[in-house]
Amino acid sequence: MITFFLNGQEVSEHNIQPDMTVLRYLRTRQSLTGTKEGCGSGDCGACSVLAGEMHNGEWHYRAINSCITFLAQIDGKSLITVEALANGSELHPAQQAMVDKHGSQCGFCTPGIIMSLTALFENTPSDKTFTLHEIYDALSGNLCRCTGYKPIIDAAKSMKSYPGKVKAEIWTPSSTSPSNKGETSNEEGQSWSARTESELKEILAHHPDARIVAGATDLALEVTQMNRRINKLVAINQIDSLKTISEDANYITIGGAASLTDCEKVLEAHFPEFAQLLERFAARQVRNNGTMGGNIANASPIGDAPPVLIALNADIEIAGANGNRWIPLDTFYLDYKKTLLQTGEYIRAIRIPRREACEHLKVYKISKRIEDDISAVLLAIKVKVQGGQITAVRTGFGGMAAIPKAGAAIEAALINQPMTVETFRKAGEKASEDFQPFSDVRATAGYRIQVTQGLLEKAALEILNPESVSRVEQIFTTTLSAKDVVNTYDPQENNNA
């Protein structure tokens, strides 16, 4: 049985299709049709709801895409949908601001926008206003085809000026005690919500065919987009030991089921470039559910985290019935979508060596749209520069081959060379030795190669001009002047990093 709160009311379900999504459940079982389906693939945000988790006696809410969340993942959580926000005829500040700023036209995206704005509102202390950046971040996973977003941004800016009464009954329901393994079943199959690793191992031992689900932001697409059925599903997103994030003298360690959102802080502290990439990794709702472990296990050639982790020499811990082992991530991928992971095993943790002061990490994502898009090319490079020489280098590429991997020829062209633009330009010429990328819906092979070269050049320019603005994604001003940007391609004569 799974138990959760729905708009403050406790609900238990035991007879449920294992791959039932939260969206379908809300719309067809609960007649809560305020939550909309715009795509069923996590891209539009029309289905956004808030999911609350209890930490230290307090509920913390985040926006998620209900269309690609399985009901099994909701065990023990508190769900809030758009219908519950208003207090009688008194609208929530997010709602009232949207009305007052003319933020809805056709209105179909609106419930989802409201939920994203509500998450922003509720998670920001009442005396603090939001930056434009925070507003974009909150709304990055919500598409609106009508408004052009301007009035929605205006609504976000003005929300704080509305009083807003706390509707305690929906936000702080009294905590529920977890039920045994959160098991549900119907004639089609079973699902579980494991609470401990031993429960997980037990379930996997009895049901080796059960699919592990962390955030479901990849897995659910099999159901909603490919019409496949998943008859056995085990959710791992409630296992505390898989969600811990820690650091010691040598490593940063991230639990295999820690959400991408939870990774942001530690990455910001140690690998700002990686943290910055996360801002362009899907969008807020997806990051709230999705995990780094899932990103690695999914083994997509266009996953964003693996190339960065490869460049950072990260290891992963694999656990299973036969015990645990650490392996370097770059040995994990065997071929397209093939990994070392055996049936019944799971990724327990990811550990990243700390970065030395003389090591520069540069991470670039190229896609058609800046927000919420999949990489055409992902390039990560870590170079150690000592006395103007490159003394160590490690790269990771996504979108360039069947698996995420390093570029050996590129690395060879960089090592023990002077830290100059020319060196990186020459290394770029090796790109087609390392990679023979595909042409697909996102980019042609030619573009992938050329952009790899351009990015290597840019990495050099950035390392040599650390104060300059060099990426359009970082421009949030209209007054950028020539002294803010890189002025010349060949600054190395007067600037040796």
Next chain:
Amino acid sequence: MRKLIDVEDNKRMRPAKGKTGESMKHESAAKQVAGTAVYVDDMPELPNTLHVAVGGSQYAHAFIKSMDLSAVEKAPGVVKIITVKDVPGHTDIGPVFPGDPVLVESECEYIGQPIFAIAAETHEQAKAAVGLAQIQYKELEPTLTVDKAMKDQFFVRPTHSHQRGDADKALSDSEHVISADFYVKGQEHFYLEGQISTVVPTEDGGMDVFTSSQHPTEVQKLVAEVLDISINKVNVEVRRMGGGFGGKETQAAPLACIASLLAHHTKRPVKYRMSRGDDMIMTGKRHAFQNDYKVGFNEQGLIQGAVINVAGQCGNSPDLSDAIVDRAMFHSDNAYYLNNATITGYRCKTHTVSATAYRGFGGPQGVITAELMMDDIARHLGEDPLTIRKRNLYGVKHDSMRLEDGSIDPRNETHYGQTVEQEVLPELISQLEESSEYWKRREEIKQFNANSAFLKKGLALTPVKFGISFTVQFLNQAGALVHVYTDGSIQVNHGGTEMGQGLYVKVAQVVANEFQVDLDTIQVTATRTDKVSNTSPTAASSGSDLNGMAARDACLRIKAGMIKYAAELHGTSEDKIRFESNHVVAVKADGEEVWTPFAEFTQNAYMARVPLFSSGHYQTPKIHYDRNTGKGRPFYYFANGASVSEVIVDTLTGEYKVTRVDILQDVGASLNPAIDIGQIEGAYIQGMGWLTTEDLVWSDNGRLLSNGPATYKIPAVGDTPIDFRVKLMEQLPNKEETIYRSKAVGEPPFMLGISAWSALRDAVSSMAEYKFSPPMNAPATPECVLNAVNETRKHIANS
């Protein structure tokens, strides 16, 4: 008798709130934010409702050799399968010309074209069953590109030209002649609410249809036709759509027809909701166009003549393509006097899903060609593009430009013979030039570009002049129905549909204005074919022009009865009765004013047996167009606007950002400034999306690869320019007698997005000191921009 008067009403002795010209909220805003606004999929399902999925062709061009649906039939939950043989009536549901089979009989003409339909107990069961069909095809050679269609003269409709003067002669007489060709891709509508219809069979053998359609009357007619019943047995209701943008003008009908067929066979309610993927694959999009121009001009850049060809990729059937390519032709001049011009439009047939209406209706593909030409002329002469644009505007006279009789050429006649009577753009552009500080920024940008290694800024001002009216004359009519009830509340209904554009609130404001009552006393109700019949689609930006006028007509008829009654009652003449401040005011012969609250007045009028409801009708005056000669006045008036976009481009990767946009739009005397500004902002971003990130990619065998939002990227929140300033041109009522002298706003600002594309080209061009016009097709994805950079580098290397 029940109590009829709302005593509250006495308090409303003050000017009515919510009349036209005020920024009232969208009529559904409060419901939309609360999640209580009901869309078709949200309506409580009747017990027994069946769900539809449709099996489509796996080949772009093929004959069906055999079809085995036995596995589909046996799949869990499947109740009924139909093929074209199960259609009792018409099997072709082409909206204007035949060519759109409701289900394919033998020849498949695009991947995804519906072949069979099934009804199952659940949506998931229906979707799962579809894949079990065994269909054998005989593959035929497909035509997938405009190039091939042009080569084979493979057209869905005949080619058509507009001609003014002698373009060839003008070209040979010109000091400068340049030419270019250009390909602009189509665009997926991506309305957030996918296509959907729910139908319920009626006791009369008819069908009640709830659909997300911009054209309920056509849905009604086509459902009647496929079922072989009379139109009066079908009722169609559209309360609201979750976006339309033209994508639900003709494309909603197939769903209603297929659902009705299944309902007819099963006698059960049927819902057909397309998944996003099916919607993107199976329903039409904006036309891609392959255009070219050859233009002659003098040293000042003044155009002497132009030959322009526009070739629309129409997909497999005519659908609305005749009129769409016509509109591309009508707009190939955009805002510029071409003088001698030959404009030819081709309607290319390809084995891809039939292209359809999309905001601008071919106009944008014409306009962008004119803007491409302007940029190219400017680069050729080394002038700023804005200078060249301004010189060539309609109505801007030049002493050197004379007619044969020696008089100064007024330069105000289009290539199809319509005179541009209200010249708005010269003044509008000069205001925008100033408010956006175009020239100051131009200098700053040149400075920036000269001192930046690889980030380059670009700037462009592009105008739009958009013709308002359906070019098919009979569509320029509308009906409305207004009821005044005895408590003074009013209900208004009309043939227009609400898709987010704010039509319902605008028409309600018209009614509020006519009766001078508060907007909150007016209820708009769902568009229904049994309330107002024989309606035109809500399209061509005409919604409020047409329906506002029809509603006003209904109000005037009701008011006439009321006025007559009031005059008699108070022994005064009809011209002494007025509506003011929620009251009806009668000025008696002795000058005394009698103020009666509107509610009380309606009750009295009812008791005196005065009719309190009326229909209204409107037909647009003045318009005519002879397609044989290609001359006439197809447009009642033009709506104008201009925008300035600034971008920054990364020439190492092709990535870019639109940083600042200034817009000035002519909406005449606005019915609702807030709604109009919302339309303009949304249209700009949608137009920008079309030309930047929205990239329809097809495989070599005609399969749509960008078939979901994961691969097809409409603008997201961060694509909204950081600095986005939208203003309405003030004090410029429409010269024509439109509804309160307002102007249409739905489509025209879509084309303002062209300034973003033009600015990208400007940024790349800066690498060659603005002396080279890099080729840049649309959409200008980062890859496309990087290709333009490569071309520019090549040009620099070679010169």
